Amino acid sequence: MGGLIAKKLLTLIPVLLAVSLLTYLLLSLLPGDPALLVLGGGAASAEAIAAVRADLGLDQPLPVRYLAWLGDAVQGDLGMSYITRQEVTGAILERLPVTLELMGVSLVLALVVAVPLGVFSAYRSGGRFDRTVTGATFGLLALPNFIFALILIAAFSVGLGLFPATGWSRLSDGLGDNLRAVFLPALALSVSNIAVFTRLLRTDMIATLQEDHVLLARAKGLPTSRILFRHALRPSSFSLLTVAGLQVGTLLSGTVIIETIFALPGVGRLLFDAINSRDLLMVQGVVLLLAVTFVVVNFVVDVLYTFLDPRIRSGAARARA
């Protein structure tokens, strides 16, 4: 296992290099001069623009800039934002807890809802429950999260007054306030995942329920719930787990819209604002963070595969042999 981790960590390096280089290239090629935006969108002369470009290091050729950035990044210095004049590392660390909590709660919500729905609709596949769940999940899929978010706010904040409509409460402000603040955004973020997870689990589960070991358990007369959750769920979770792991990346794109609607001070909003203001170093920093999170989470997912199905472990051993 130690070797596996070391090997995976080694693959992390080329991934991060490729991602950061790609970001650097693409952003430099985008139209829109950062210097103009620093100068307030136009109140500038040619000399002022040149001065700002020199100040930001934008007068250097691209490879030089990239290597300089890389050198600093290796030492943990991601530079300073052009626009807000903040340290990039500090800005990200300040916002990371918000987005991580939002994504975490949203994934948990999605799984908590989707696993029982998926399992029971597979068990009673074709039954009334299955039909209802199928209809409901496709209904959720067809409603974009920005619409769903506004409906949630109208119903639960303005209508019932149960949750704040917008804004964030830190964990240090109290767990209750914190959970109240995160609930609606997390729910809005999880809708499409609830649908996707339920469908995936249902499909895999229907297949698993026909396998020998489940039939055997059935023949032994084990209770239904034990068969469903002990024998069938584990081997049915592959697609679900894979997609849930991958969602860490897409959830972050989803948080752009959700964090904007719910006015949360998270990383998604930071990334979107930074792209729109050509704040290259800030974008670079967030993308890097994204990449690291991503690779780590999916490494964990890989490890979980072997936990879920011991046959893979032996398979890995065979592949290395």
Added chain:
Amino acid sequence: MPAPEPAPNRPGRLVGADSEQATSSATSAAELQAGQFGNAAATTEPSPEPAQRRRRRKAGVLFYSCLAWLVLVVVVAITAPWLPIPGPDAIDIPNRQAPPFTAGHLLGTDGLGRDIASRLAYGARVSLIISIAAVVTGIVVGGTLGMVVGYFRGRIETVVMAAVDVILAFPALVLLLALVAFVGQSLTAITAVIAFVSIPFYARVARATTLAVSQREYVLAAGLLGARTRRILFREIMPNVILPVAAFGLIALGVVIVLEGSLAFLGLSVQAPAATWGSMIAEGRRYLDSDAHIALIPSVVMFLTVLSLNFVGDVLRSRFDVREANL
């Protein structure tokens, strides 16, 4: 009127043949519909094998109504220019935000007074092209990649999965912004980007399933019996992999249509005023407060389409379940 509980779902019958499972799912939904149309009497008609026969016939009802909806969508999309509807871009500001069933506007008008029915018809073209092209590309490219590396493992797996990680870890937003800036908001460019960023999903789902399947006895046995690699991959493994990948793809169709709406919302989809279902929903957001139908009608159409696709997909899968034949 409630439909009777279908037979195969008694707790005692936990496990059945795959085909029966899927057929029964279609059956019960069909019965629900039949019930609604006051046709329930038929279900109590005595016959030598009532359950069996009923299932077959009713499966047809739902299957064909879903199919009919899909055909309708496709036909409307193709024939939109010849239909007796106003042009999709014909604005009529004094008559904006008209409710459904307004004279001349069956489904009402949007924020610029354009006919919603007409925009749905024309929007179907763009939305269907984007979603189907993106999903099919994803399944073919991603699924094949994932299956191959999941079977061979070793160095090729490390390299391919690292490349997949790069795509995944790279924010699609940055990619889209860059592409739109250079290529413009063309249908091809946007479809290509959506397909490209979805490849990793299919690759990973396919790989995960392949990892499990390739250790199954019958696959190992085929290997020991000297079957060629290609044969093992396509005859033994692919039928098992294609199920979850296709299941994911069917759901992804809906996700992609909505995603296109989010892109429209961020100004990154096809050029206005071209209608897409997603952009209709995004534009309708402004009027959610007073005229919710502008956003909800395209949502409902999308819902029905995705639902139909999945039902039809379910039935087709069970009819042609190659895996059972291979066991």
Added chain:
Amino acid sequence: MTYRTNRRRRTGAAVRVGAALAALALATSACSGGDDPSGSGDGAEAVDPGANPEPQGEPQQGGSLTVALEGETNGWQPGISAPSAPGFNVMYSIYDPLVIGTGEGSFEPYLAESFEPNEDFTAWTFTLREGVTFHDGSALTADVVAQNVAVLKEPTSNLAGVLSEVASVAAVDPLTVRYDLARPNAAFPALLTTTAGMPFSMENFSALGPEEANAEPVGTGPFVFESWVRDDRLTVTANESYWGTDLGLGPYLDEIVFRPIPDEDSRLQSMLSGDVDAFQTLRESIVGQAQDAAADGEIALHTFLGNNGGTTILNTLAAPLDDVRVRQALAHAADREQLIEVLGGTGITEPRTQFFTEDSPYYSEAVAEAYPAYDPERATELLQEYIDDPERSDGKAAGEPVTVQYNCQPDPSLTELAQAYQAFWSNIGVEVAVNSVDQATHIGNAVGSPASDPAFAGDYLANCWRTSAEGDPFNILKNEFGPVPLQPLNFTNYTSETLDEQLAVLATTTDEEARRAAVEEIGLELAENVPVLWVSSTVAAFGVDPAVQNLSDWQLPGGADGVGLGLFQGGSTMWGQVWLAE
């Protein structure tokens, strides 16, 4: 008893009625305006936004407010900070401007005690108040102001362009500071109403450095900066030793929390759910919804219709828009009242024809008549003339259709506006491509690059735009229509000798009659050559809890009326003078 100060009051129909009747009128017309789809463009229905809630009772001390703003600002250090309407609410709380505009359209001292030009308007001498201290205890002196200007004139400062006309600044004595200008400007004080004229503590700036000072501002304002979590909340507390307290400038509130909520709908919902006590917006459709809530008595609504307006800028250096016939055709082809309807502004705002509204002393009836009216037939004629011209500027063969790219940001209401323009222009046979462009690219395209020929020619044809016209006409028009290579803010690249002559008049005289005549000359020329297509005035609004008093009726130190929500370009107020009724 204070008097309503909103400029619209001078012409509004409802003004002659009492305040209560006006409020009622606002309520009823809001309903009919919202429900009646055929009411498009019926100008008579326009709500008089002058009917703002008047402060009830005497100012009360104490209380805390949460104010929802449109967006976050990149920081609070003048020179780095680039605030727009939301940010100026914070800036005017922490800092004081040396000068401020009044409800009458003139510019008066605020933090400064007085100012005085020399004979040819090339030097302006400001006298500061005695005993004013910054929040860190350091004193406001002429030296500090001079050092401030030196910081703001550094090449990387975003105020370097604005202050480029200041050749030097000298502290004549501890409380007297003189600005020497490179060229005459009779309207120079108007430049010191915003960030360029907000003194900041040099002690704080030198101790922390620009980056840190940007996150921990120290000014002289009615509120002291307390804490800031970007994109979440900024807290200020009452300044116990505020110089303006004795002059009636507050502060009355103990604490204000400013929260940026970028989404228009959820900002309104936050107000309706009671999460916040006040919210700001510049969107007509949201104002419409807020009017409904105000009619129910849930909130009190303050609005301001200023000179700031929604426009389309046309690049007069790029074919085919370099030909005046095409520009006129585009202007004649679009019905401004229908465009306002698309924006949701019917009954809230009115069509515009020029840089200044009817309430401004610089408004001209002649210009209003000269501006191209909605006339598709005339538009088609003009366009056809160009199309049939063998020498047409876009190099196409006679008879080929004209094509135009229309760029706009992906905002929901602007997207619809762009599509409405497209439909109007398609009607007369122009092929229009609508491009959705992000903010950075949008601004970059309009400004252009110093490397192009001529420099800053811009890389666009038609851009949806917001033309800001608050302030003195000279300061505005010299930016908008100055020499292209020197003036990046001349987005349309339109220049002419007439304009240069009239701008010179504005620069060198304070005679109101002469200035008005010069502005009218400029207006007539612009109406004929249409570098800018007008839609309507931008409405700026604050919806507040009914207990929150005095957003629209704040005053200057001498007791003159302020501009209500019209600070900067509209959408900001003086929170120091706001109080909470019991």
